[in-house]
Each structure stands twice: as structure tokens, then as C-alpha cells.
Amino acid sequence: MNAPLRVLLVDDDAMVRAGLSMMIDGARGITVVGRAVDGDEALSAVQDSNPHVVLMDLRMPRVDGITATRRLRRLPNPPEVIVLTTFDADEDILHALRAGASGFLLKDTPPEQIVAAILSVAAGDPILSPQITRRLMDRxxxxxxxxxxxxxxxxxxxxxxxxxxxxxxxxxxxxxxxxxxxxxxxxxxxxxxxxxxxxxxxxxxxxxxxxxxxxxx
The missing domain is CATH 1.10.10.10 (Winged helix-like DNA-binding domain superfamily/Winged helix DNA-binding domain)
Incomplete structure (x- = not known):
């Protein structure tokens, strides 16, 4: 992708949004084009900023990440969604994937792996963190x-x-x-x-x- 890869951050924690922005903005052609505090804001933020990829928290007030993912994936030309969360219950993972998420990462994933995941899903390749993949295989x-x-x-x-x-x-x-x-x-x-x-x-x-x-x- 020659143009900057546009990323939207959706998380109810301001420190997490700031930290993610510092980690990924400018890395390997990635530009953070917007931020939303919950799944309710995510829809309008996507329409305003037209991102290629959305990093989506799971547990948020008003509208959770799974519901927001489902709504975003119904849009014309929807962005890819990577769920980025501290919660890794099997049901959360499966619900997110069924809602249309292209990736599921934990928040303790190293920054370079988050960047690589963004590039991967933008190219059409789903991504799961290794520990999540192993758990799904075991299940x-x-x-x-x-x-x-x-x-x-x-x-x-x-x-x-x-x-x-x-x-x-x-x-x-x-x-x-x-x-x-x-x-x-x-x-x-x-x-x-x-x-x-x-x-x-x-x-x-x-x-x-x-x-x-x-x-x-």
C-alpha cells in the first residue's frame, strides 16, 4: 500500500489510546487518523476518518467491541477490525471472530507485533496472537x-x-x-x-x- 495505512483507535481508556498512538503512528507507513472512546463513537469515527484498520477494545461502556465490530462490518467498504483487549476468554474470542474481526490480540502484545498485525489484516490476512491460536486449537x-x-x-x-x-x-x-x-x-x-x-x-x-x-x- 503506497498511501499511508489509516488506523482508528477505539478504547475507553485515554492512556491506552495515547500509548497505542505513540507506538504505531508513523510506524511502517501507519497513520492514526482518529480515536473513539467506545463502540458507539466508533461508527461515526469510521465514517469521518475512513480508516483501513480499526483497533477495537472489547469491554467498553454503552456499546461493547463485539457489537461495534458487527456494526462496522455491515458498512459499505468496511474497515478491517483487530480486537485488542486484556480479556482472552474463549467465548470472547469466538464472539469477536463471528462478529467479523480479522484479528484478536492481547494488550500485552509487543508493539512490533501489533504493527505487523495491522499490516497483515490490511493486506487481507487474518491474525491471532500465538497463545490465542493455541487455545483455539486445544479447544x-x-x-x-x-x-x-x-x-x-x-x-x-x-x-x-x-x-x-x-x-x-x-x-x-x-x-x-x-x-x-x-x-x-x-x-x-x-x-x-x-x-x-x-x-x-x-x-x-x-x-x-x-x-x-x-x-x-
Whole structure:
């Protein structure tokens, strides 16, 4: 990019905004073209300054960073958004990425890496800090492992027991299961007893969780 790369800072902490501006303004062709104190101001600031990249805080008053990101990404020719935050809960990361963020960095990321991330997303390449990438990979692996384990456990059930498990996971009562599967309530209870024994479970909630992990519901 021959023209200066325009960056908008969105953070409710004035010291953070000042520090970021000092770190990145003028670095490798980057120009800070505006600042906003929350997600509510971010929309008008983007329209006024037309940035290529927005550095977006996550937790802010009035309008949070995820909501603001979602709104910005709906604009014609929207800027790329990098969430820059002290919060790294898995759900925050996933919500930000689903809202359209092109990057997710922690505020303790070294300045040169923040600059590199800005250049990367401006060029169309999403960026996550290494520790975030590892956590998402671990989460995905854990979900895969849970799915495999749950599927293997349910594979030992009979067809009828599978049907009862599915009905339990769908929130059916014993009477509803009996009517749906054309059996007596006593037979439903007997099947549940066998399921508990085979799976090493103690209650219906555990059955429902296992069924969800296996992808039955």
C-alpha cells in the first residue's frame, strides 16, 4: 500500500489510546487518523476518518467491541477490525471472530507485533496472537475428543436404548417416551437402568450431555 495505512483507535481508556498512538503512528507507513472512546463513537469515527484498520477494545461502556465490530462490518467498504483487549476468554474470542474481526490480540502484545498485525489484516490476512491460536486449537481438539469418546460410548447401546437416549436428550418424560416408542413406562425405566449401567452415568442430564457431545441433538 503506497498511501499511508489509516488506523482508528477505539478504547475507553485515554492512556491506552495515547500509548497505542505513540507506538504505531508513523510506524511502517501507519497513520492514526482518529480515536473513539467506545463502540458507539466508533461508527461515526469510521465514517469521518475512513480508516483501513480499526483497533477495537472489547469491554467498553454503552456499546461493547463485539457489537461495534458487527456494526462496522455491515458498512459499505468496511474497515478491517483487530480486537485488542486484556480479556482472552474463549467465548470472547469466538464472539469477536463471528462478529467479523480479522484479528484478536492481547494488550500485552509487543508493539512490533501489533504493527505487523495491522499490516497483515490490511493486506487481507487474518491474525491471532500465538497463545490465542493455541487455545483455539486445544479447544477444537477437546471438542473432537469429546465427540469421539461420546460416540464410542453410545455405540455399545442397543437400538432401543439409542432411541431412549435420544428421547431423553430431547427433553421427553418417561411417559412421553413410552407413548412415542410404543412401550410401557416400566420398559422405559428398564432401558434407562441399562443405559446408566452401560455408560456409567447417574442421571438424565448426563445422558443428554453425552448425546449432545456425540452429535445426536
Amino acid at each position: 477444537a481438539a477437546a471438542q473432537t475428543d469429546a465427540h469421539v469418546t461420546a460416540s464410542a460410548a453410545l455405540a455399545g447401546l442397543s437400538t432401543r436404548e439409542h432411541e431412549v437416549v435420544l428421547a431423553v436428550a430431547q427433553g421427553r418424560t418417561n411417559a412421553e417416551i413410552a407413548a412415542e416408542l410404543f412401550m410401557s413406562v416400566a420398559t422405559v425405566k428398564a432401558h434407562l437402568t441399562h443405559v446408566f449401567g452401560k455408560l456409567g452415568l447417574n442421571n438424565r442430564t448426563q445422558i443428554a450431555v453425552l448425546a449432545r457431545e456425540a452429535g445426536l441433538v
